[in-house]
Amino acid sequence: MTHITTSTPHGVEREARRYENRLLLLLFLAFGFVFFDRQALSFLAPYMDADFGLSNGELGTLSGVLALTWALAGMVAGRLSDRLGRRKPILIAAVVLFSLFSSASGLMAGFAGLLAARALMGTAEGAVLPMAQSLMVEASRESRRGLNMGLLQGSSAGLLGGIVAPGVVVWIAESYGWRIAFYVTIIPGLVIAALIARFVRERPPLIRTASETARDGAAGQSKLALKDVLRLRNVVICMLIACCYLTWFVTLITFTPTYLTEVKGFTPGTMSGVMTCLGVAWVLWGFATPGISDRIGRKPALIGFTALAVLCPIAIVYVSSPALLGLIMIFTYTGLGCFTLFMATIPAETVPPGTLATALGLIMGVGELAGGFLGPMISGWASDLWGLQTAMFIAAGGALIVVLLSFALRETAPAVLRRRRQR
Template identity: 80%
Template sequence: MTATTAAAGSRTADRYENRLLVILFLSFGFVFFDRQALSFLAPYMDAEFGLSNAQLGTLSGVLALTWALAGMFAGRLSDALGRRKPILVAAVVLFSLFSASSGLMGGFAGLLAARALMGTAEGAVLPMAQSLMVEASRESRRGFNMGLLQGSSAGLLGGIVAPLAVVWIAETWNWRVAFYVTIIPGLIVAALIWRFVREKSPRTLAEAPREPREQRAAAVKVPLREVLKLRNIVVCMLIACCYLTWFVTIITFTPTYLTEVKGFDPGTMSGVMTCLGVAWVLWGFATPAISDRIGRKPALIGFTVLAVCCPLAVVYVESPVLLGAIMVVTYTGLGCFTLFMATIPAETVPRAALATALGVIMGVGELAGGFLGPMVAGWASDQWGLQSAMFIAAGGAVAVVALCFALKETAPAVLRRRAAAVPAESAA
């Protein structure tokens, strides 16, 4: 009877895991659809507002600033209250409203305000979604699930659907309409979260009674200072700063670089940017899945070496077909994001500090790489040309490779193999 009950509970937990993955996949995917829309619509907005590269960088940067602050606050608030679902629902509704408001603005100041409000709402989504997903995931699928949630979702909806959809809408009607339509999927996703997402997953509820009493008591509250004493958390924060510089600089300035420097028409630019989305989807789940087997650290190092080449290809490859193919191979960083922003921290900190750790890593990374990175890249581009932004992005990835060597391995399968190897070596 006990075995039958356990099997039924396992099947229930597995079904919920898959359902939660679909809902959170859509949630974070539409976050990035909204975030990416500005970059793809920049050439159309520039014709009306005359935005400089520095102003374009500032628009991306202010969203990252408020995203960072909101992520850190929401993560800490969630752990303090023990609630995630209400925060996630409110965040999804608000970012949809604020994204649509960008289409109402008549100048740079209005756009700046709309993007700041949008970042305030969006910043809470990722820490809530990641912490819900990691608790519902089987150990063997942890990296894979987190990769689909954070990497592939953003790649599919933000990297493939967004450039095709928003450019088509802007060409058919105008860029303002492209912002207006973003409200619809956000409200649908918010309703799905409210209806189907649970505060505690069946897997968490099933495992709680088996935890030692001391462990459950210690999990009530973990001070932030204790989280920041963990080496992996500090290293992941530094990696986030450099990798966000790589990512935000590429997505902010590549569409403008392709149209203004290389002379691509909007359709060709959209096609090349869609190749980034294809790579985003592919590596978004492949990189974490590979890390489940070979380890988080070697996966981060290897795939980041490839990521260094992506912005350099934007500068040096002239053929749009060849450039798109190279981007598919080298735009590997978004798969790495899942590792240092979610999987490694989740395998490092106690469960009660999970949302706090995820919020801090995302927040610090967005402040340094997402806020300051594009502003510096925009200023440098106005001084020395848009290629400066691409070199800054490549430099961020180089710094990540160096930082990865300071990480401690956390992949459960790798740690088990190492532990099994020690007695064998001792016996020999």
């Protein structure tokens, strides 16, 4: 894995650190706006009732079809990237297209059209994470690998999708209508695509010793076949974890706004405030969880923080006070920090660099197919039959299974492995 060593000339090392931080900022914004667009539908659903009258099943289907195309696109883009040895052009195209397709949702006059727009949006968004994390891991120092990947994937989505989106989207919908809220999503995406084209490099600016160059060059040329990737224990476990954790996450973000307004009777403003607490937790745990895992290990961090995540959907059902619920959610909405571990960091520390995008796309894709596509649809249908609280219990069950699966992982954190060897 690429990293900076003490033999790196001071000027190049300084340039590499600047590039690492600049890349983190750009990819933070790119993936953050992916989730801004993805979350928008959940926050706008109460305002769309007059035009669409969406049932819980239809709302779940809209989330599910985006997850389906997201999954397929992620797997294809990851494999294509590793074969071509290029990531930047795929990332730019994906950012431009998801912005266009998100805006198109505001043009639709019926459920079928909205379904098509969400499917196209998922096709574009699915390529972003494998490309972004592959670029980030190559530019990251070992001591900051987990933290950088957590900020990129967890905190970015939390800040823009969890904190900014509820307030901005609800305000625009109330002031100008829900269609305008979709239209404005095109602007940040196009700006970010231009910045990526200007400042992101295909390879980070690093100079290393001859032995390290030979070692990492050999690793980079080692491209495992798909069947060999599927024989790696950590990859298989991470795929199973992704299925269950995506069920937890997508079910929560899809049905919580509707649950708070229709079942608990919260006003749209109160709902927005509670959902903002989810965003605060998302930002906090998005970098804290992987940062802590750099020190205590990926496995114990995943087990401990997921155990807390089990409690989040249960609190949504049983806590009536908006203020208390928001506070509890800040301390229990820990799962998004764990996403970085099983979707990016553990695979990056398990597979050769030449197969990294393939592994990331595979784990994300399988997780989105099972948890992102089937999870919300099943939760929506079950909620139509037995009440919307059913979706919350399904989400809690998904997180509980993750806790059990995590015990089967093999530790990959470099600092932890070094301490073990020194004993």
